[in-house]
Amino acid sequence: MRQFVLIGHDVPTEPDFSLDDLAGGAGRLDALCRSITAAFVTSHGIREDVRVHLIARDELTITFDGGTLQRLNPDERSTASLVRKALEHREDAIGALPAEPSPGSEVYRRGFEGTLEEIADDGPIVQLHEGGEAVSDVGAETLGDAIFVLSDHRDFTDEEGRLLEAFADQRLRLGPELLHADQAITIAHHYLDTGGYERF
């Protein structure tokens, strides 16, 4: 299973935002929605063996599971609608128990550290970073169950950097161009889909 942890520094934690102004009024939720869809969608469906954890302001985590996820379309607006629906159910998340607002989505009352602790045993934690090792030097076979951690339009905070130093197994860069998170996710999938640029 491939997992992606998306840090949303400014993303809403309440559902009172408009789907008509995602880039302006909803903390750049547009960008995070593009990352969610990039993680899941292919031309003919959903990648079932993928999980995405959207960290909302280090306060809530919305987890989407490709194995059971429904109503995820490729456009930003319908993905934002899934996020909004999850936030509408945030009060149902109690302690370690998640709310389950719709098939394949869960809302947890935990932030970045709690989420890392929860999933750290699933596979190597990989920070995508321009100063990291080239992905092509690593080999796809070690990354089959990788957990990729990406920030939104802001850099990782000092505290997030500290946690990543403690948790991350690798820092990798995907190429010479600095890209948006959704593009990086597409390229990470491409690297793994092709078995490290070997199978086309």
Add this chain to the structure above:
Amino acid sequence: MRQFVLIGHDVPTEPDFSLDDLAGGAGRLDALCRSITAAFVTSHGIREDVRVHLIARDELTITFDGGTLQRLNPDERSTASLVRKALEHREDAIGALPAEPSPGSEVYRRGFEGTLEEIADDGPIVQLHEGGEAVSDVGAETLGDAIFVLSDHRDFTDEEGRLLEAFADQRLRLGPELLHADQAITIAHHYLDTGGYERF
């Protein structure tokens, strides 16, 4: 220069569509907008050495030029707004002369064939196709000025296929997964940015 020709079979040719319903009411303009932004945006700006030609129902061609393009943001809505603005000026395109609705965008009264004829000398025309040769077998150096042709959510029509047989220099596939056009564009850039998976 890298160029991308995007065929929009159902996309509006009039500007009377709502930015609030791109996936439903505007002929899947959402998907084409994602392709336009994937062609241009990186984390820190716009790829200046890129041109995108959006073919609207084989009737109009809207050409965006990264060298002069302004107000292109990564979100679907603002890109759709650029397309709508271009369509508002469609009547100013007369014969072979384009309308110039905003910096870096032009509207031509020509369809797929006319656009292929116009740009065919700029570089090799590449059809992205699941049955094509693996991009990794081709070599990035031959694709520096490539013109990639992609369809939207529909397959190429028979007539488009006939034109591609006449014009296209290569049919390439980018990997084992069938992806959306915007994802394919991101991977095509990745292949060329890394010089054929060589430079990271």
